Amino acid sequence: METENHNRMLAAERQKLILDLLHTNGSVSVNEICEKCGVSSVTARSDLDALEREGHLKRTHGGAVPISQLVIPAVPQRVRKNARAKKAIGKRAAELVEDGETILVGSGSTTLAFLHCLGEKHDIKIITNDINGLIYVEQFLPNATPACTGGVLGREYRHFSGPMVASSLSEIYLDKVFLGADGFEPDFGFLAEFEQTASTKVEFIRHARKTVILMDSTKVGTARSFVRFAGPKDADIVIMDKDPGGIVAQATMGPHGQNRVILA
Structure with missing residues (x-):
């Protein structure tokens, strides 16, 4: 019991030192913790994980920064609507992304949920017109x-639109674009709420071999x-x-009867 209490005290001392370093330097690295505390990188990461769970810092690659330094974008009400369905759709869509790929991701709450599911991917490049997505x-x-x-x-919706979208993509052509939709009519197609949003999505589709649309059932x-x-x-895959x-599924069926809808 005495040894156990001693170890707990040492952990508390280390974590206090970590917070002091954050306050003084604005960031702290795993290597710095190892050097100043004389512990392994596994122990240093464990301390950072514990402090993050308690809300004292935010982990970064190789270290941490204070919560106060993070720019947390305002979350519109639409992001919270049907959040469970959007998370499931995002998780299923993430399975289509391979390590090393460059992908186009349109604006919207469902595509933002998709970005939240890409944490296990490596060496990917994400091009987006959505400020919230870019910050994430x-x-x-x-x-x-x-x-x-x-x-x-x-x-209001924190995304880029207009002619400069087309000019910025003029030299780009890649495999996949992931887009949200505000509505779907079987005899008409996939819909956006605003004309400028629709024209941006049209431009995105022009620059990718495969169009993946993420849309909840509502x-x-x-x-x-x-x-x-x-x-x-026009969509190659629809994830719902x-x-x-x-x-x-009936409206989007391919010429040979292939189903384009994937259910999350």
Whole structure:
């Protein structure tokens, strides 16, 4: 019991020192903790993990920074809507991403949930027009390279649109683009809420061999007035939480009867 209490005290001392270093230097590395505390890298990482669980810091690749240094983007209400379905869709979509790939990711709450599921991928490059997504990649995906399009920044939804999106992508052609959809009509196609958003999605599709659309089931058969960015059969893959009545699968079916819908 005495030894156990002593070890606990030593851990507390180390963690206090780590927080002091963060306060003084603005960051701390695993190597620095090992040198100053005389512990292994495994112990140093364990201390950082414990401090992160307690809300004192945020882990980074090879160390940590104070919570106060993080730029936490405002989370719109739409991100929290149907969060469980969006998380499942994002997790399933992440299975399509291979290490070393460059992918295009459009704006939206479901594509943001998809980015949250890419933590295990290595050496990927993510090009997006979404400010929230760009910040997330920069801060929380150390094994990914963030890149953004040009364009005019819409303050309300925090994404770039307009002619500069096209010019910034003019020399780029890659394998996969991941896009959200605000609505789907079986006889008309995939819809975006605003014209400028729709035109940006059209441009993204032009620069990828494969179009993957991420959409939760509440978007099917919407009665609102939206703008089409893709026809029913323009998507190569549609990932959903569920397909009510098989409507999307029927509308998007390939010429040889192949199913394009994947259920998360």
